[in-house]
Amino acid sequence: MITREVCIMETDRIIRVKASPKQQEERLRRLLRILLLRHGEPLFPGKTRRFLGSTDVPLSPRGREQAEAMRFTLRDLPLSRIITSPLRRASETASLLAAGHSSRVETVEALREIHLGTWENRTFDDVAAAEPELFAARGRDIWNVRPPKGESFRDAASRALPAFTALLTTRGGSSSGERRIQDEQEMRIPPSRRGLPFPASTQRIPDEVILFVGHAGIFRLVLSAALRIPLEATFRMEQDYCGIHVLEQRELLEEGSSPLRSRHQETEETVPAESENPAFSEKMSFRLLRLNWNATFPEA
Secondary structure (H helix, E strand, O other): OOOEEEEEEEOOEEEEEEEOHHHHHHOEEEEEEEEEEEOOOEOOOOOOOEOOOOOOOOEOHHHHHHHHHHHHHOOOOOOOEEEEOOOHHHHHHHHHHHOOOOOOEEEOHHHOOOOOHHHOOOEHHHHHHHOHHHHHHHHHOOOOOOOOOOOOHHHHHHHHHHHHHHHHHOOOOHHHOOOOOOOHHHHOOOHHHOOOOOOOOOOOOOOEEEEEEEOHHHHHHHHHHHHOOOHHHHHHOOOOOOOEEEEEEEEEOOOOOOOEEEOOOOOOOOOOOOOOOEEEOOOEEEEEEEEEEOOOOOOO
16 A cells, blocks of 8 residues: 655654545544744843743834735635733733734633743843752752742643644634635645745645744743643754744544643553653644744745
8 A cells, every 4th residue: 555654843852644545535633733823023122031921022123024024925825713921021022923814813711821920021030040049959950949929831731732722623613714725726826926834745735724823931831732842852953033833634434532631641640740741632633834934034
């Protein structure tokens, strides 16, 4: 039987999996393309690296230029939905991207960036000097350790990932301004538009293309859950301002799995260890098509 080789990126290596086209298609109920677009550059004082979690700041002038450039690049892509975090740097980016598209912008509170408590808007050097033990502890265990009065990544996952799952399992409909791709013609990319963030090898036309506009921290959680890799590994997967990670999500026909579970959780009675990361149901199969694709980095 002829098989097709599928490449799945996992941090700095590539896993190659053999699967027959027939086996792939007979279990496939729905195919989504998911664009995880980080907001444009925010307006914050100075150029010193600082903690900017739930601090609500607008886009900088450069951030607006980045969003406008990406809007021009994505202008022909049939977006089924545009979903954003409520924080201004994300919602302003989403509004600029939505110009010229028929889909309205949906704001989802649970997708706001991780809350960093008393560390918000402070420089890394300041926090490291003032609270060296806690700063170091978070570096060793970023999944569980919370800044004072803030969230751990475990806390953020408990609100953001169920919301993300619910959005993926809700189909678009014209009554709410959402749309579905009607035919193959809509996804044909002319030679002059090869910069679109889909590989030329993607054959099947997706049922929907969903654009999420949000934050690096929340998107790290999504990548960890979708690709079933440790959260720490996602910190080696850079995402620039207005950079896009592109996921393909294949919803399979099997029933019976909960939408979100711990990676090693086998039964309802199993209590996950503190170091575990979440993963989406095995029924929701993901692969990574693009990592940190950016309109300013055109393909050769």
